[in-house]
Amino acid sequence: MLETPHAYVLQRDNLRCVGPDSTEFLQGQLSQDIESLTDLSSAWSFLLNPNGKLCAWLRVRRISNEEYILDMEQGFGRLALDRLNRFKIRVKCDIETTQSEIIRILGEGANEIKESFVDSGSVADLEWASLEGFDLIGPTATTPEGCTTGTGDQYDYVRITHAVPKMGSELTEGIIPAETNLVPKGVSFTKGCYTG
Incomplete structure (x- = not known):
């Protein structure tokens, strides 16, 4: 258990989806209900292959009705881009890859720190069942005061201790969503049908 808030800097691959058909296209490709998102809100989602097996576990963040950012573990952006492009036929939605850093805040007291960032539009919910936490995302994200800076190894220890799977480790291509323990999230x- 983290008795104080800790900050972990994580590298993420991003897909930026822009265009008038972005909402409709992503609604048909992701397992989450994209149409229910409001500006600057986010949700976790599966991107599945046509056979129903995992391509990527990602967070989709709505910037506007015509712009979304999909962020995922580093090393999976190209795979997700290729998968989406397979079904992007006569769709006005441009997709580009970028990379970013997020700051993941975990531990007791994280929710109090989160309150000071809520109005900035840079907070994304984490929803780890057994630990307070949130992500700071966007180009202006910096480690908040009152946080201990953690290492990558420390982050993996906390993540594994709290049974949070990660793409490339516990989550691999070829498994089905029911094997991940992430279906409720x-x-x-x-929402209706989607690929996979």
Whole structure:
């Protein structure tokens, strides 16, 4: 258990989806209900291959009705881009790859720190069931005062201790969503059909 808030800098691959058909296109490709997102809100989602097996576990963040950022573990952006492009036929949605750093704040007291950033538009919910936490995202994200800076190895220890799977480690291509323990967080059962 982290008795004080810790900050971990994580490298992420991003797909920036822009265009008038972005919402409709992503609604048909991701397991989460994209149409229910409001500006600057986010949700976790699966990107599945046509056979129903995992391509990527990612967070989709709505910037506007015509712009979304999909962020995922480093090393999976190109795979996700190739998968989306396979089904991007006569769709007005340009997709580009970028990379970014996020600051993940975990531990007791994280929710109090989060309150000071809520109005900035840079907060993304984390929703680890057993630990307070959130992500600071965007180009202006910096480590907040009152946080201990943690290392990558320390982050992996905390993540594994709290049973949070990671793409490339516990989550690999070829598994099905039911094997991940992430279905309640990443699948909408009311949105209708999507690829996979």
